[in-house]
Every structure is written in C-alpha cells, then in structure tokens.
Amino acid sequence: AATAAPVLEVEGLSKHFGGLKAVDEVSFTVTRGGIHALIGPNGSGKTTTLNVLSGLYTPTGGRLRLNGRDITRFAPHQRAGSGLGRTFQNIRLFRSMSALENVVIGAERPGNGIVAHDRASLEARARAALAFVGLEARADEPISSFSYGHQRLVEIARALAGNPVLLLLDEPAAGLNSSEKVALTALLRRMAAKGLTILIIDHDMTLVSDVASHITVLNFGRRIADGVTATVLREPAVIEAYLGQ
Ligand code: ADP
Numbered sequence: 001a002a003t004a005a006p007v008l009e010v011e012g013l014s015k016h017f018g019g020l021k022a023v024d025e026v027s028f029t030v031t032r033g034g035i036h037a038l039i040g041p042n043g044s045g046k047t048t049t050l051n052v053l054s055g056l057y058t059p060t061g062g063r064l065r066l067n068g069r070d071i072t073r074f075a076p077h078q079r080a081g082s083g084l085g086r087t088f089q090n091i092r093l094f095r096s097m098s099a100l101e102n103v104v105i106g107a108e109r110p111g112n113g114i115v116a117h118d119r120a121s122l123e124a125r126a127r128a129a130l131a132f133v134g135l136e137a138r139a140d141e142p143i144s145s146f147s148y149g150h151q152r153l154v155e156i157a158r159a160l161a162g163n164p165v166l167l168l169l170d171e172p173a174a175g176l177n178s179s180e181k182v183a184l185t186a187l188l189r190r191m192a193a194k195g196l197t198i199l200i201i202d203h204d205m206t207l208v209s210d211v212a213s214h215i216t217v218l219n220f221g222r223r224i225a226d227g228v229t230a231t232v233l234r235e236p237a238v239i240e241a242y243l244g245q
Contacts, residue, residue: 006068007030010026010053011063011065012061013063015057022048022221026222031214035192040218040219041203044241045222052064054076081109085168087170095144103161126161129158149176156172156187205233217232217235
C-alpha cells in the first residue's frame with residue numbers, strides 16, 4: 001500500500017570505534033507518514049546511529065536509503081539536498097537574528113521546490129512554518145528573547161520550512177519543562193496528522209509512547225525490538241533493558 005512506502009531504509013548498519021561496536025548490524029525501516037522512534041538506554045547507540053544517518057560519521061558497514069536512493073556515502077549537505085531535515089539536541093539557532101530569519105535559512109534547503117533567491121516565497125514558507133508551531137506573532141523578534149522551549153519550536157519550524165522528506169528530531173524534549181513537553185507532544189501529533197514522516201531519537205519513554213506509531217529499540221548497539229509501539233513496549237527484552245538502567 002502507498003501508506004507503507006519506505007522513506008528510510010537502514011540495512012545492517014554498523015559503526016565501530018576500534019573494538020567497540022557502538023552500532024552493530026542494525027536494520028529498520030521508517031515508512032511514510034507518522035512518527036517512528038529510535039530509543040534505548042544510555043550508551044545503546046542512539047546518538048551514533050543519528051550521526052551516521054545525518055552523515056557526520058561514515059558507517060563501518062551497512063547501507064542507508066532515503067526514498068529508495070542510496071545515501072550511505074553522501075555528505076551531510078547532500079543528504080539535506082535529498083530531503084533529510086533535522087534538529088539538534090543542543091539548539092543551533094543564530095541568536096542575534098530574528099525567528100523569521102532563522103527559519104528562512106531552513107526554507108533555503110536545496111531541493112525544496114522553491115526557485116533560488118525567491119525571497120518572498122522563502123519568507124512565506126518560513127512564516128507558515130512559524131504559524132504551524134504557534135509563533136507567527138513573534139516572527140520578527142530576535143531569538144535571544146525566546147525561552148528555551150520556544151527556541152526548540154523555532155528549530156522545528158526551521159526544519160519544517162525545508163519541506164523535508166524525513167525529519168530527524170534529536171532528543172526534542174531535552175531541557176523542556178513539563179508544560180513545554182505537553183506542548184511539544186501536541187505539536188508532534190499535529191505534524192504526524194499532517195502526514196510528515198519523522199524519526200525521533202530520544203530516551204523519554206513518556207513522550208515516545210505518546211506520539212510514536214512505531215519504535216525501534218537499541219541495547220548495547222544491537223536492535224532488540226522493532227514494531228508497533230504498544231507491542232514493542234510490552235516486550236520483556238525492552239522492559240529489562242530499561243529496568244537495568
Ligand atoms: P546513546 O546515544 O544511546 O547514549 P551513543 O551512541 O552515544 O549512545 O554511544 C554508544 C557507545 O559508543 C557508547 O559505549 C559510547 O561510549 C561509544 N561511543 C560513542 N561515540 C564514540 C566515539 N566518538 N568514540 C568512541 N566511542 C564512542
């Protein structure tokens with residue numbers, strides 16, 4: 001079915017640091033539309049997987065496909081051009097620039113369907129993304145005046161403005177207070193309802209179980225579970241891995 005179209009195919013992915021198998025022959029598929037979470041206890045290989053997906057690390061083995069295209073050897077900017085969007089665990093915004101200017105940078109992603117240098121279209125896309133996260137009214141304010149939680153929303157808007165094929169969210173709940181987490185959960189649900197395809201890397205089980213339809217669980221660099229959220233969270237190996245923390 002069209003709804004099960006693979007967007008990201010991770011096949012036998014490995015990343016070794018000397019003798020340490022940080023990621024060891026991990027496979028999973030993210031299908032179109034909705035939220036897939038990659039979870040696991042501390043040191044299980046989540047960040048390493050994310051760094052291989054975003055092109056920061058060259059894998060020791062395995063293959064990555066985005067919309068059927070082999071991106072295993074693509075540099076980070078080539079992956080962005082192929083439709084990979086991302087946010088960072090530590091927010092990376094230009095603090096002296098306005099929210100709108102930051103989001104315009106995201107809208108400028110190559111391959112985004114906007115004619116290069118069409119400033120009006122870029123700004124319109126950026127304003128729409130800010131509206132989607134609820135910050136349209138503050139578009140022209142400098143980032144330095146935004147709370148940490150709002151900066152995270154601007155970062156998500158910046159990634160959205162690039163119209164990504166797949167959006168990687170690196171620990172989106174990190175550093176948020178409980179009301180900000182509630183707002184983030186609602187936003188993630190609206191993103192999924194809009195048909196966006198999202199891969200969240202997080203250890204926050206509450207957030208993940210609230211928003212993800214599918215989960216892949218890592219432990220000691222290996223995949224220990226993969227599938228529909230409710231089923232995965234009931235698996236003894238998953239419960240044991242988390243209790244062992
Ligand atoms: P997680 O994000 O799930 O906490 P990581 O991917 O950060 O896990 O780490 C997985 C394992 O790989 C850990 O044992 C960690 O110490 C190791 N590791 C991560 N990055 C490096 C690196 N650059 N060099 C050596 N070992 C690393």
